[in-house]
Amino acid sequence: MSAVVEARGLVRRYLADGSSIRAVDGVDLVVEAGETVSVMGPSGCGKSTLLHLLGGLERPDAGELRLGGRRVDGFSETAWAVFRRRNVGFVFQAFHLVDELTAVENVELPALLLGVSRRAARRRAMDLLERLAVAGRAGQLPDRLSGGERQRVAVARALVNEPLVVLADEPTGNLDSRATGEILKLFAELRQAGQALLIVTHDARVASTADRLLRMRDGAIVAQTRLGSGASAAGILAGLADLGGEG
Amino acid sequence: MRSLRLAARLARGNLRRRPAQALLLLLALTIATGVLGVAASVYGSADAPWDRVWRATRGFHVSLGVYHPPDEPGNRAFVQELRRRAARLATAPGVVGAGGPWTHLYGSIAVPGGEEDLTAEIRDPGPYAVDQPLVTSGRWLGEGGGVVLESGLAATLDVGPGDTVTIQGRPVPVRGVASTVSRGRFPLSRPAQVWVTSETARQLRDLGMTEEGFELQLRLADPGDAAGFVAAHRSLEATDPSSSVISYLETWQQRRADSHSDIDILAGTLFAAGGLIAILTVATAAVLIAGRMATQVRQVGTLKAVGVTPRQIVLVLLVEHLAIAAGATLLGLGIGRLLAPRVAETSVTVLGTPEPPPLTWGRVAIVAAVAFTVVLLGTIRPALRGIRQSTLRSLVAGPRPPRRPGRLGRLAASLGLPLPGVLGLRSGWRRPGRLLVNAAGLLLGVAMIVVALALRDSLDLLSLRPAEPGHAASDAAVAVLYDQIRAVIFATAGLLLALATINAIIVATFAARDAARNHAVLRAVGATPRQTVIALVVSQLGACAVAVVVGIPLGLGLWSLMEGGDLPEVGVSTSSLLLVAVAVPVAFAAIVSVPARLLARHPVAPLLTYE
Numbered sequence: 001m002s003a004v005v006e007a008r009g010l011v012r013r014y015l016a017d018g019s020s021i022r023a024v025d026g027v028d029l030v031v032e033a034g035e036t037v038s039v040m041g042p043s044g045c046g047k048s049t050l051l052h053l054l055g056g057l058e059r060p061d062a063g064e065l066r067l068g069g070r071r072v073d074g075f076s077e078t079a080w081a082v083f084r085r086r087n088v089g090f091v092f093q094a095f096h097l098v099d100e101l102t103a104v105e106n107v108e109l110p111a112l113l114l115g116v117s118r119r120a121a122r123r124r125a126m127d128l129l130e131r132l133a134v135a136g137r138a139g140q141l142p143d144r145l146s147g148g149e150r151q152r153v154a155v156a157r158a159l160v161n162e163p164l165v166v167l168a169d170e171p172t173g174n175l176d177s178r179a180t181g182e183i184l185k186l187f188a189e190l191r192q193a194g195q196a197l198l199i200v201t202h203d204a205r206v207a208s209t210a211d212r213l214l215r216m217r218d219g220a221i222v223a224q225t226r227l228g229s230g231a232s233a234a235g236i237l238a239g240l241a242d243l244g245g246e247g
Numbered sequence: 248m249r250s251l252r253l254a255a256r257l258a259r260g261n262l263r264r265r266p267a268q269a270l271l272l273l274l275a276l277t278i279a280t281g282v283l284g285v286a287a288s289v290y291g292s293a294d295a296p297w298d299r300v301w302r303a304t305r306g307f308h309v310s311l312g313v314y315h316p317p318d319e320p321g322n323r324a325f326v327q328e329l330r331r332r333a334a335r336l337a338t339a340p341g342v343v344g345a346g347g348p349w350t351h352l353y354g355s356i357a358v359p360g361g362e363e364d365l366t367a368e369i370r371d372p373g374p375y376a377v378d379q380p381l382v383t384s385g386r387w388l389g390e391g392g393g394v395v396l397e398s399g400l401a402a403t404l405d406v407g408p409g410d411t412v413t414i415q416g417r418p419v420p421v422r423g424v425a426s427t428v429s430r431g432r433f434p435l436s437r438p439a440q441v442w443v444t445s446e447t448a449r450q451l452r453d454l455g456m457t458e459e460g461f462e463l464q465l466r467l468a469d470p471g472d473a474a475g476f477v478a479a480h481r482s483l484e485a486t487d488p489s490s491s492v493i494s495y496l497e498t499w500q501q502r503r504a505d506s507h508s509d510i511d512i513l514a515g516t517l518f519a520a521g522g523l524i525a526i527l528t529v530a531t532a533a534v535l536i537a538g539r540m541a542t543q544v545r546q547v548g549t550l551k552a553v554g555v556t557p558r559q560i561v562l563v564l565l566v567e568h569l570a571i572a573a574g575a576t577l578l579g580l581g582i583g584r585l586l587a588p589r590v591a592e593t594s595v596t597v598l599g600t601p602e603p604p605p606l607t608w609g610r611v612a613i614v615a616a617v618a619f620t621v622v623l624l625g626t627i628r629p630a631l632r633g634i635r636q637s638t639l640r641s642l643v644a645g646p647r648p649p650r651r652p653g654r655l656g657r658l659a660a661s662l663g664l665p666l667p668g669v670l671g672l673r674s675g676w677r678r679p680g681r682l683l684v685n686a687a688g689l690l691l692g693v694a695m696i697v698v699a700l701a702l703r704d705s706l707d708l709l710s711l712r713p714a715e716p717g718h719a720a721s722d723a724a725v726a727v728l729y730d731q732i733r734a735v736i737f738a739t740a741g742l743l744l745a746l747a748t749i750n751a752i753i754v755a756t757f758a759a760r761d762a763a764r765n766h767a768v769l770r771a772v773g774a775t776p777r778q779t780v781i782a783l784v785v786s787q788l789g790a791c792a793v794a795v796v797v798g799i800p801l802g803l804g805l806w807s808l809m810e811g812g813d814l815p816e817v818g819v820s821t822s823s824l825l826l827v828a829v830a831v832p833v834a835f836a837a838i839v840s841v842p843a844r845l846l847a848r849h850p851v852a853p854l855l856t857y858e
Binding site for chain 2: 049052055056057058059077078081082084085086090092094096097098099100101109110112113114157161
């Protein structure tokens, strides 16, 4: 397998009350194609910031980042935007759907930006919405969707261009068990298609579906567990307890 | 009282927290109050110099003028009858002094560019009980012949005592130069005037000058009753149907009001400009105050949550903005006092140096009323919205999400427009109030540009037109006056556009702030910063389209109201209108793209957490 994500010594600092805080502190990370990696840790430990750095939504203060074999940490905003269209899918914790666009328009947006024809983009978007059981709400604006529906629309949008890597921040946080199952099934298909997946989650059941579990604290990866078929939710929860709870 | 103290404290805090917005509102208001301040100080600035000359020359309280066209001798018997009646008027009850009747001869004098109609008033050497012209250089009439020139005529010809002027084609020596209030100052008041003795008059008659009438000037025991005196002797204004003789009575107040038409026209134009600018400032104030409210909405929610009443919240808003209006009033009046003399000194009718009139409460009230009305109109809507909005909604900042997909955006998508354009149209009508206010501001600017262009074309035509016979210098002076008006209208158009630009920047800044999260999302899913800039510009272009579509016909309509009088009628060329229709949106797009570009420079993640 080839490395899709390669991060070396990633650092992101913030200034707070006049002192510098390392939100991400020298992270080294490699994610292979077709690999799913879960990231767990207490609130404020830098999980979301790491995801933002990997997707180019924030710039690292130090370190090196390669995606799909390309050095990307020096990209301009425009270069990042163009790169993200094809290679990176984001699922945000707060969904971040565009208010003025309907559910299906939100999903087809990355495809249209990539230059896919309107008809093909709409077909792809509807297909994903059907698989996530929200096709019936395709014409609704985000304001009219429930939290769970918005989350599924956000997941569909992240997948519409079949990116190299999907970066998901709490992708099942607002979903019931059945909808969570649908999403995890979709993620499993991604893995089979060779796409890499990085999931930030507090849900041990979701984390257990990954190939690897990273535990973060104070901006650093403090433990890695390779999860085979033998990994269990109970084991993961025990690991989290060692870290001092998950906030 | 406690409410007012609380309001003052909160208002002071708000002003300190957002000084840039407060300064912008102050600037917009000061543009309006400044122009009105100049107008208020220019209007009447010729009165004091006029009064000084009037007193120094023992100016008339009532004047009787009799005129008959020079090429028609008129009814001699009727003119003789008017002379007899004039003599009786000079001894009427209430009259304490009389000057004349002085006979007027009609002829022409050579001026740069041609000939000018001339009146030569025949006088004995004096002194006179009424209207003793004030000699400013040289000597008054006496032995040795020659003419005394009215000061405006001397200035136009640039001659003085010792020089010669050409009357009826013959050189005549200049004895002196004098000022009077019995005539307006040449060249805006015509015909030109000289004073001559009977001896010189005889020579001028020999050269072809003909009698055209006479003037009697009276001083009354009660100058304030001049209008009453005129009303009592209105029968003297009767005309003879069988001749072209005209006789008219005039009070000193009427003559003073008519004596400085250029100052009055300039002041009137400035008042109109100030009014237009004030209307546009309402738009600026509304946008700014609504924007300030949007940023303060959470504070309003908090205040309501802790028990501050809606009335007290309105009071805070009012105190805050009325303080700004008071500042703008003071600044506007100060600017007026400073600039008015420079504007007034361009006048050719003022008898001496113009003096801004005293700053009466009435004049202060005009400027203050405009500033306070603008602020009140701008505050009402945001204040009412702040009150009506539920406390819970107030605590959540940010624009209300749309409830229905935008039809315009759907149409654009179905037409296959580029994605950024479709996205821009989708969000264009999220804040229709702001867009309409922006459009209103821009369309006034566009209309004024069209008026200014039409005026330019008309004046260009006027300058090419040959002067009417006998009006060579006075027609040129009218052209100069129109040039000044053109400068005021161009300056007004510039100020309106400056205000419209401020509006556009404010609206675009607020729109960029509202769109920050959505645009960050767009960038997160692959839209480039440039595409988000285009989306924001397109979302604001609706205002510009409305401004161009409505503003150009409005400008043409305003111009059609202004046409007439001395101005040649012209139509604005299609190429000029096309230039406006293209240049305004391009400039507007460049302006509104600035806040969007600034926003697009930020990394995405912090914008996604911005609410």
